[in-house]
Amino acid sequence: xxxxxxxxxxxxxxxxxxxxxxxxxxxxxxxxxxxxxxxxxxxxxxxxxxxxxxxxxxxxxxxxxxxxxxxxxxxxxxxxx
Amino acid sequence: xxxxxxxxxxxxxxxxxxxxxxxxxxxxxxxxxxxxxxxxxxxxxxxxxxxxxxxxxxxxxxxxxxxxxxxxxxxxxxxxxxxxxxxxxxxxxxxxxxxxxxxxxxxxxxxxxxxxxxxxxxxxxxxxxxxxxxxxxxxxxxxxxxxxxxxxxxxxxxxxxxxxxxxxxxxxxxxxxxxxxxxxxxxxxxxxxxxxxxxxxxxxxxxxxxxxxxxxxxxxxxxxxxxxxxxxxxxxxxxxxxxxxxxxxxxxxxxxxxxxxxxxxxxxxxxxxxxxxxxxxxxxxxxxxxxxxxxxxxxxxxxxxxxxxxxxxxxxxxxxxxxxxxxxxxxxxxxxxxxxxxxxxxxxxxxxxxxxxxxxxxxxxxxxxxxxxxxxxxxxxxxxxxxxxxxxxxxxxxxxxxxxxxxxxxxxxxxxxxxxxxxxxxxxxxxxxxxxxxxxxxxxxxxxxxxxxxxxxxxxxxxxxxxxxxxxxxxxxxxxxxxxxxxxxxxxxxxxxxxxxxxxxxxxxxxxxxxxxxxxxxxxxxxxxxxxxxxxxxxxxxxxxxxxxxxxxxxxxxxxxxxxxxxxxxxxxxxxxxxxxxxxxxxxxxxxxxxxxxxxxxxxxxxxxxxxxxxxxxxxxxxxxxxxxxxxxxxxxxxxxxxxxxxxxxxxxxxxxxxxxxxxxxxxxxxxxxxxxxxxxxxxxxxxxxxxxxxxxxxxxxxxxxxxxxxxxxxxxxxxxxxxxxxxxxxxxxxxxxxxxxxxxxx
Numbered sequence: 001x002x003x004x005x006x007x008x009x010x011x012x013x014x015x016x017x018x019x020x021x022x023x024x025x026x027x028x029x030x031x032x033x034x035x036x037x038x039x040x041x042x043x044x045x046x047x048x049x050x051x052x053x054x055x056x057x058x059x060x061x062x063x064x065x066x067x068x069x070x071x072x073x074x075x076x077x078x079x080x081x
Numbered sequence: 082x083x084x085x086x087x088x089x090x091x092x093x094x095x096x097x098x099x100x101x102x103x104x105x106x107x108x109x110x111x112x113x114x115x116x117x118x119x120x121x122x123x124x125x126x127x128x129x130x131x132x133x134x135x136x137x138x139x140x141x142x143x144x145x146x147x148x149x150x151x152x153x154x155x156x157x158x159x160x161x162x163x164x165x166x167x168x169x170x171x172x173x174x175x176x177x178x179x180x181x182x183x184x185x186x187x188x189x190x191x192x193x194x195x196x197x198x199x200x201x202x203x204x205x206x207x208x209x210x211x212x213x214x215x216x217x218x219x220x221x222x223x224x225x226x227x228x229x230x231x232x233x234x235x236x237x238x239x240x241x242x243x244x245x246x247x248x249x250x251x252x253x254x255x256x257x258x259x260x261x262x263x264x265x266x267x268x269x270x271x272x273x274x275x276x277x278x279x280x281x282x283x284x285x286x287x288x289x290x291x292x293x294x295x296x297x298x299x300x301x302x303x304x305x306x307x308x309x310x311x312x313x314x315x316x317x318x319x320x321x322x323x324x325x326x327x328x329x330x331x332x333x334x335x336x337x338x339x340x341x342x343x344x345x346x347x348x349x350x351x352x353x354x355x356x357x358x359x360x361x362x363x364x365x366x367x368x369x370x371x372x373x374x375x376x377x378x379x380x381x382x383x384x385x386x387x388x389x390x391x392x393x394x395x396x397x398x399x400x401x402x403x404x405x406x407x408x409x410x411x412x413x414x415x416x417x418x419x420x421x422x423x424x425x426x427x428x429x430x431x432x433x434x435x436x437x438x439x440x441x442x443x444x445x446x447x448x449x450x451x452x453x454x455x456x457x458x459x460x461x462x463x464x465x466x467x468x469x470x471x472x473x474x475x476x477x478x479x480x481x482x483x484x485x486x487x488x489x490x491x492x493x494x495x496x497x498x499x500x501x502x503x504x505x506x507x508x509x510x511x512x513x514x515x516x517x518x519x520x521x522x523x524x525x526x527x528x529x530x531x532x533x534x535x536x537x538x539x540x541x542x543x544x545x546x547x548x549x550x551x552x553x554x555x556x557x558x559x560x561x562x563x564x565x566x567x568x569x570x571x572x573x574x575x576x577x578x579x580x581x582x583x584x585x586x587x588x589x590x591x592x593x594x595x596x597x598x599x600x601x602x603x604x605x606x607x608x609x610x611x612x613x614x615x616x617x618x619x620x621x622x623x624x625x626x627x628x629x630x631x632x633x634x635x636x637x638x639x640x641x642x643x644x645x646x647x648x649x650x651x652x653x654x655x656x657x658x659x660x661x662x663x664x665x666x667x668x669x670x671x672x673x674x675x676x677x678x679x680x681x682x683x684x685x686x687x688x689x690x691x692x693x694x695x696x697x698x699x700x701x702x703x704x705x706x707x708x709x710x711x712x713x714x715x716x717x718x719x720x721x722x723x724x725x726x727x728x729x730x731x732x733x734x735x736x737x738x739x740x741x742x743x744x745x746x747x748x749x750x751x752x753x754x755x756x757x758x759x760x761x762x763x764x765x766x767x768x769x770x771x772x773x774x775x776x777x778x779x780x781x782x783x784x785x786x787x788x789x790x791x792x793x794x795x796x797x798x799x800x801x802x803x804x805x806x807x808x809x810x811x812x813x814x815x816x817x818x819x820x821x822x823x824x825x826x827x828x
Contacts, residue, residue: 005490008252040238047237054492056494057531058678059531059533059676060676073491079410079596081337081339081448
């Protein structure tokens with residue numbers, strides 16, 4: 001299981017949880033598992049999210065590995081100018 | 082030989098100040114900008130814009146315009162489909178209004194005619210009937226429950242029940258127990274702030290030339306930060322396949338985030354399709370102000386608690402951003418960035434985005450961060466004043482560092498904030514004496530940086546020179562940096578490499594030039610492409626020598642035997658290998674395609690000295706120093722240029738720049754005479770100090786540097802002015818009338 005820290009405004013969409021646990025080996029599996037467990041997260045995930053794994057922020061990379069002991073933080077999709 | 086090395090530190094080309102490859106073209110007028118493209122049979126495209134802030138379009142009659150001799154096409158939104166994708170639909174509706182006009186300057190119709198005079202005459206013949214609607218341009222007014230509704234039902238699922246009808250997005254970040262944190266504080270300061278919308282102020286207006294053939298193949302030349310993104314948006318709006326639309330980016334006269342979307346390009350293509358002729362559109366400066374993206378304006382509340390020795394115990398911010406007439410997510414970035422410089426046990430930021438009857442916001446260097454950090458750094462500075470603490474010491478005491486759980490979630494790896502603070506503390510600027518009516522301010526700044534989709538091709542020419550082909554418009558010196566990285570990796574002189582930016586049909590996908598990504602991501606791909614070419618060259622030399630490929634190494638631009646056991650062979654230079662490439666297997670090239678990840682975050686610290694004239698409220702910037710972590714400065718001139726440019730734009734944002742709307746909801750100052758950006762005579766030399774804390778995610782340690790420097794100036798200037806006049810200011814811009822009012826209120 002991977003513990004995923006959600007940002008605060010997703011809490012209500014994840015049954016009040018700040019941190020949720022899902023079975024996943026990579027970014028894509030993690031997103032799929034989040035949507036399966038908390039369908040209310042789907043609109044935000046469809047709009048785009050980033051994932052911070054052990055401090056490094058990834059925007060789209062499905063095959064980025066996540067491990068049970070990784071620090072995993074869901075973030076909005078990064079934008080820049 | 083290790084082709085995955087990420088540890089290079091001994092450089093020969095990187096870190097030098099080689100000549101700019103675009104310099105001669107730009108100073109002699111040879112460079113081709115968006116408006117410089119011309120083709121036979123080209124028509125002039127002009128756009129009719131709304132004179133109203135908010136109105137329904139009851140009817141549009143284009144018959145008289147279309148019948149005018151010399152007019153080849155007239156289009157409205159009816160000439161385009163309605164995209165299923167909501168985001169694409171918003172882009173299209175911003176380019177040509179559908180049903181309603183949502184802001185002063187919103188495009189309604191467009192004509193293509195033989196010349197400017199005919200096109201202008203045709204615009205006057207278009208009859209539009211409107212029903213005026215109530216409008217709202219102020220962020221706080223727009224958030225109210227009874228505000229005029231800009232667009233119906235645009236809130237996403239994040240918006241709390243009971244919010245106003247214009248609120249489209251809500252976000253929250255943070256950790257820890259705020260109540261417990263504030264209970265530990267010995268002093269708490271809570272303040273409210275506002276910032277005005279500002280424009281990116283690029284010198285080159287938007288311009289494009291579209292040629293849509295009868296066979297369905299189209300070409301577009303335009304000024305943009307991302308030709309691939311333009312292709313994707315335009316092909317979606319026009320309903321054509323991406324392969325049939327080739328987009329070529331011109332030389333660019335500034336973008337700063339404002340050229341990361343489309344405004345006129347789909348219109349020009351639609352006109353060309355209907356006219357059967359090429360169509361060129363060049364925006365006027367007035368239209369650039371009225372209808373392209375300024376940044377968001379904001380209204381913010383910040384509360385911070387501190388112990389008497391300067392430790393922050395809790396911090397909270399509420400950010401309200403308006404991004405014009407369409408939803409945007411910019412407040413997400415501001416809410417994450419607000420407290421990134423601090424190591425906090427209890428922190429929370431909340432953000433709301435609301436619609437207004439203003440143009441759709443576009444990115445502007447570190448979108449969303451400057452205003453949020455302005456509010457936070459202003460309160461930190463006020464706390465330092467109240468507690469008689471040194472503002473740099475307080476930043477150092479509370480600074481985020483490796484291992485800090487950031488205010489937006491992830492734990493930081495190696496970051497350069499403490500190094501920049503220490504450098505500022507040790508700098509002579511910080512100790513320099515100040516005179517009467519003078520004040521010194523400082524602020525930290527932060528930006529995330531990212532990588533993204535990148536494709537690079539690198540060709541070893543038969544004469545021993547090298548061509549690098551990449552797909553990101555050069556807005557900050559990237560052609561020089563890319564050539565330098567290729568030269569460094571290949572071990573050849575910089576002058577042997579030429580980097581060009583190609584069109585969408587010639588290379589794989591490249592994301593927009595934004596997010597301070599290009600030197601990091603394109604540089605990374607260039608290094609990997611060079612390594613692929615080296616691997617090929619070593620393999621060929623191994624065959625010539627009759628030894629194993631792994632017994633050949635690449636050093637100083639030559640293939641060499643890896644050691645005495647590999648054999649006794651004279652090294653072969655790149656030029657020697659290239660000269661016989663035809664005989665050894667054909668052309669030699671390397672390429673690399675990647676969705677680059679691993680961009681390191683960037684921190685900066687700015688020091689500003691100002692003098693305020695107490696009789697006029699006018700502010701003069703006396704001295705300004707920028708300290709920033711660049712990871713590794715590939716070309717220090719360009720890094721310094723980014724630091725100076727960001728500081729100057731931030732100074733303008735702090736002191737003078739603002740979108741001013743009248744009671745009628747119309748923009749009052751759509752031009753550089755009334756929208757005042759800093760000019761050289763307004764500014765001191767901007768001193769720069771580059772720190773180099775290598776980013777482990779890049780082979781040379783590079784971090785993006787383009788966005789961070791616009792973040793700190795707002796608070797640095799506000800803190801300096803506040804200290805100079807003895808009154809805390811809480812609204813930008815700090816134009817002379819506002820400062821004078823504050824000075825007089827003190828008396």
